[in-house]
Amino acid sequence: MTLLNEPRTRRRRLGVATAAAGLLAALLTAVPAAATPDPGDAPKAPKKVSKSDAADTKRAIADGKIPAPDEIVHSDNIEHLGNIPKDALPGTNSDLAFQGKYAFAGNYDGFRIFDISNPKKPETVAQVLCPGSQNDVSVSGDLLFLSTDSSRSDSSCASTTQPATEKSSWEGMKVFDISDKRNPRYVAAVETACGSHTHTLVPERRNVYVYVSSYSPSAAFPDCQPPHDGISVIKVPRKAPQKAAVVGFPVLFPGEGPDGGGNPGSPTNPGVSKTTGCHDITVLPSEDLAAGACMGDGILFSIKDPERPKVIDRVQDNVNFAFWHSATFNQDADKVVFTDELGGGGGATCNAEIGPNRGADGIYEIKGWGDKRKLVFKSYYKIPRHQADTENCVAHNGSLIPVKGKDLMVQAWYQGGVSVWDFTNSAKPKEIAYFERGPLSADQLVGGGSWSAYYYNGHIYSNDMVKGFDVLKLNDKRTDPAKRVRLRELNVQTQPEYFNKH
Template identity: 75%
Template sequence: MLGKILPWSVHPFDNERNHREDVVSLLHNTGTRARRLGGATAAAGLLATLLTAAPAMATPDPGDKPLGGDKVTSGEVSKARSAIDQGRIPGVDEIVKSPNIEHLVNVPKGALKNTNTDISFQGKYAYAGNYDGFTIFDISNPKAPKTVSEVLCPGGQNDVSVSGNLLILSTDSSRSDNSCTSTSQSATVKESWEGIKVFDISDKRNPKYVAAVETACGSHTNTIVPDGRNVYVYVSSYSPQATFPDCKPPHDGISIVKVPRKAPEQASLVGFPVLFPDGGNPGAPTNPGVSPTSGCHDITVLPSKDLAAGACMGDGILFDIKNPERPKVIDRVQDNENFAFWHSATFNQRANKVVFTDELGGGGAATCNVEVGPERGANGIYDIVGKGDQRKLVFRSYFKIDRHQAATEVCVAHNGSLIPVKGRDLMVQAWYQGGISVWDFTDSSKPKEIGYFERGPVTLERVTSAGPWSAYYYNGHVYSSDIAKGIDVLKINDRRTDPAKKVRLHELNVQTQPDYFDQDDDHDEDDD
């Protein structure tokens, strides 16, 4: 093989259950401002440190820092150099793209130097997660995004969701407490903390940390389900251990947190529905090469259809969320031949298909090559057939990028979104160092790539995690959070995707899929 497939237990991003115990003091930056909360929340030790746009250096906690990759052999280095010379792969850091993709700008990282993660959108703002905290960008001019504020709040992986004046931040690394000055602390310590943090973002220049809710096994990702006066948060987490007081097996469900919009400081845990009463996929030795199910990695909801799809390690599920506090599983599927780790899910607009991704290698291995092949590590496309509680997920085909990568390039199917075009099923998707893929799955059995953007290897000497973590289509442009290089903004110029430019959203959390064609195009964006 061109690259070593790392075991799940050492995945640098999606297996924070290692809970490394390095502890380092947080550097207090010149020019930063701290805001303490009042009342009971202040007593709980909540502290948010806001970084302005002035130069500042955040010291990442080694407990949340991605692991280094393995060196490759001299023979593999020679192969990569030969492939570059022959034009089969781009050179180190060289940008290559299809003619229908325009690269508008790259915004390098600011004060938050750790790994970039997910993005959410609201009006003219983008909210980008980072293992060190989150950044708010003004994207009113997509060719020149401006940093509005940076919030230093370490705690991998800091996935973000926004709803109204609320921002939800996921913490899935065991911390000394729930403050933004916490340090890494072993999950074997009862007092350690993981869960979700709630910020008031009504003032984009000065977000306020207002609440924290501890959840079993932390919060690897979060998905919001807006419900009038409240925001429900589906918290995905996994990999319990008997030695973890707050994350013991079995862990066969998800945590649900309720956040009142007018009193977010009263956010609380309201349930832990069991989605896998039989324990889910057992993994090895019954199903070798498959991750055993012990929770979910990510959930996507489609509120307009009261539906959700869960990517849950060894299982993919479809469930009803008509009652958001009591989700009900409708169907469940496994792929024990080709899927290693069910990572994320995307509905098409008509809600008669779901795309599931497989995070083969756990985000720490080179898997886009001839040796691994076109099916392992691919997306799985499923049709939804039937009605009501009789709906079933029926497998149709796989899709994987065919642009082979070097042995040092970590490449994996990762986060993407629909491109809203009536009558077609189009997606843009991140593939780490495989870049960004634009692809068409209108015919479930014959998906095809129609555009791409990628950079060459970061290095030829070592397996390295880099490239796009997430790539999302929002109001006419593609915004990509690159693990190492910051934010990229792309524009697609293609007759197949051009109709999407007319669709305007007021808010987008990709894991809370909107009804793209039931929007008020005359809505005035927030000018705050």
């Protein structure tokens, strides 16, 4: 382990007061890679910003309004315990999952497994090279699931990029056996319409159902034809994962015409994405309930029959939401937090020009009972710290912090960092802690920052797209009770019942 001391300390002048912190970094020996990362899945090139925007960024850094490139700032109640930089997998880091003493981290070039039994000194256990964006990852028992949402030459881990216009191209779900964490074994592949941008597990004793979210069909794509107005459902037998197969494609947005019945988007609703599928789904198995963030729509649906989900309610926000990205239930299952990924994750939207209601979270309360339940909008939440115009920043992936009687959440905001916030009062959400780095560049917009930030067994884990795997410790009397909650497994999109209500 190498300790890198941060010589400067400075308090941020926007939002909650913070102090610069030391950076604990570990570059650990990787499992040898057998293939070559595919440049076809490389992140987008940096974007130029105007001279005035670059000058504003440099002035804000000089004035102490934002941290300098690579400088770490955080609220006094967060401690940065450690960081593992990217190693043999140079691609963009993506989602996280957890099981026992292990964390599983997706990367556009494959996935990584960390031993987090000592959160101060996380260690790399395995790195699996298997290119195919965006490689969102989930685990259940001895199985690991990996989403492939880029058109590949075949389903192997040695595949290369290939146009989606070619019938032989492949996109979908990959399944690995992780009974030996040091040697994951690729056991199954299931092709799905339009690939798998994200996925959500609905686990049962004998089978694991996988809800596959994907979108953006085209008449030119043989395996991604419009209308793409539903989700693929895969059934995976635990004892025979090689028999995994698609068992249905439930339509969530029925309607006439080639585009189905989802939000028509622009020009009918200017600035809003047309609904051609879902981006992400979160299930609450204890309540047989799910929430879908589906581009131009937010939905609530029943999963009593996991192969045939039934939509209960559907909402739109054609004023402030551009792209419904993800969803999180509170512990009492009477609220849903939806996120708006304005700019697709590549834009600088955490500034005064965009304002507090766009690129934000939307808090909805669930009213009524059974199939009569309705989603009712209450308020927006956005980080209170303005970011530079060279920083991509928008609401992204987060999880609950399990404190009984409270609605607390930790969330990633790309280069806006990690925010801990309280939405117990749905109408008045507030930030209570944060962690962030300065911009990757003061001269151009370079994609980076925290993709996912989740609370698991007493610590916050963040997968930074560029900087690697971070471990944070939250020291706050409002969140301390969560340290007593222990889980054997956590896939954030398959929300656990933290406190038994049944």
